[in-house]
Amino acid sequence: MQYRVDVRLAVPAERAWAQLADLSAWPAWTPTVESLDSATPRPQVGTAVTIKQPGRKPAHYVIDVVEDGRRFRWGSDRGGVRQAADHVVEPDSAVACTVTLTFTMTGPLGRILGLLGAAKIRGMVDTEARALTAVVQPQSTDT
Known part of the structure; x- marks a missing residue:
């Protein structure tokens, strides 16, 4: 099971990366994360991360891939x-980028559990994408 969302943002890739890579800030900008505990403030390979999401028990993850800035x-x-x-930031120009958020479930039970939880997974990834857009690309309030 895999679900992927591409988000085109009118901000430099560095801005989107700075938001995603600030692990301690996740609960402040996305409603899909109630708490996030990490031994490091930014992603580093081997870092253990505990994430509490609404309606779920805390989940324990390990950061296994980092391409700094990307x-x-x-x-x-x-x-x-x-x-x-997976969280990927690709520059489109000096002032725009595309963020790709991908969630996968594999393994002997991954396909079955992925199918059972597909709607919830899609909803959480979509919510995270909207929240990221709102925090890095706020709408102007000028009238």
Whole structure:
């Protein structure tokens, strides 16, 4: 099971990356994260991360991929299921970028659990994409 959202933002890639890479700020900008505990303030390979999401028990992940300024992924292996959330920032120009958010479930039970939880997973990834857009690209209030 894989779900992917591409978000085009009218901000430099560095701005989008700074928001995504500030791990401690996640609960402040996305309603999909109630708390996030990490031993490091920014993504580093091998860092353990505990994420509490609404209506779910805390989940334990390990950051297994980091391309500084561009990408990080956290994943977890539990009970025959591998879950991974990938966050990729690609510059489109000096003042715009595309952020790709991808959630995957693999393993012996990944397909079944992914199908059962597909609507919830899509909703959370879509909400995260909207929240990221709102925080890095706020609408002007000028009249």
